[in-house]
Amino acid sequence: MENAKTYLTPLARLLLASLFVWAGFGKLMNPAGTAQYFASLSVPVPNIAVWVVMIVELVGGLMLLVGFQARWVALALAIFCLITGFAIHLPGGDLANMTHFYKNLSITGGLLYVVAFGAGYLSVDGPSK
Helix, strand or coil, X not given: XXXXXXXXXXXXXXXXXXXXXXXXXXXXXXXXXXXXXXXXXXXXXXXXHHHHHHHHHHHHHHHHHHCCCHXXXXXXXXXXXXXXXXXHHHHHCCHHHHHHHHHHHHXXXXXXXXXXXXXXXXXXXXXXX
């Protein structure tokens, strides 16, 4: 199993990061539409929030992907997931929002593993001791 760390930690980072990079890229391709969606959810200053969220998702996702400052980035993304889960998805209360809420909790769990154990192998940070 020790040998599995070599391959599973970068794969885990890839899978975790892919969600953030994909979501950030989607917002980059349609910031006006995303701002309208944010406004429909009563997100404060949606025209600014869309750019903040986009940067968090894209930059955070790419940093996690390559394993640069992975523990700090994973902590920031975990907090981001908890905030969006509790502030946006949980109040929605319908089945789709509850699915997204629990998805955010699950992703937070994966990110907390990165916080606890580091980026692992094949990362800028290098394997954690």
